[in-house]
Amino acid sequence: MSSKIINVVLVCLFTLCVAGKANAGLIVGELYEDSYESGLFWEYVGNFDLASGPAWNDANGDGIFGDNATPYNALEAAAIIFKDDTSQFAISAFTSIRDYNLIKAGDAVVNHEAWYDGNVFSINIFDEDIVADISNDGIYDPFSDFSAWINDRAVAGNHINHVFKSVTTSVPEPSTLAIFALALVGLTARRFKNK
16 A cells, blocks of 8 residues: 555656646757747757946956947857857847746747847847947947947846757657656556556
């Protein structure tokens, strides 16, 4: 009798672990679907804050103003932040606060949009690869250029760009834990049936 109870408890605990993993928000290494191209998947690698880049008028952080920062589009910023210029990246920004606990692996969340510190003193959301340097002089101009990674007008924590990396497969593999859980439930059910 006690072995039956132990088996039921183990199955319940394992099912809770699998369910918790399935609703844990964006998870590094998990695959998520492209919201524009069905069947295309991207691996989540992390995020960066729009305001975490160099100060626009003190790029090297020495407190001496005048060395203007370089403007970056979101894909350029991702390559620098994640130290990878060989991968194809995709960016997702969300216009409202989302409950990330409801996002699960496989969801279509890759929208190819990114937050930029835009001109006319505004924060905007644009395509991920928008041309950032409008004046084409390599220097960030707060009145005309756009940058997805610069300490200008954005408030830290308010504008997060999520970064995804291309994967070779377009179909996510089933979770090993989920398959193992189903097998365990099946074996337990079979054991109860035989008794």
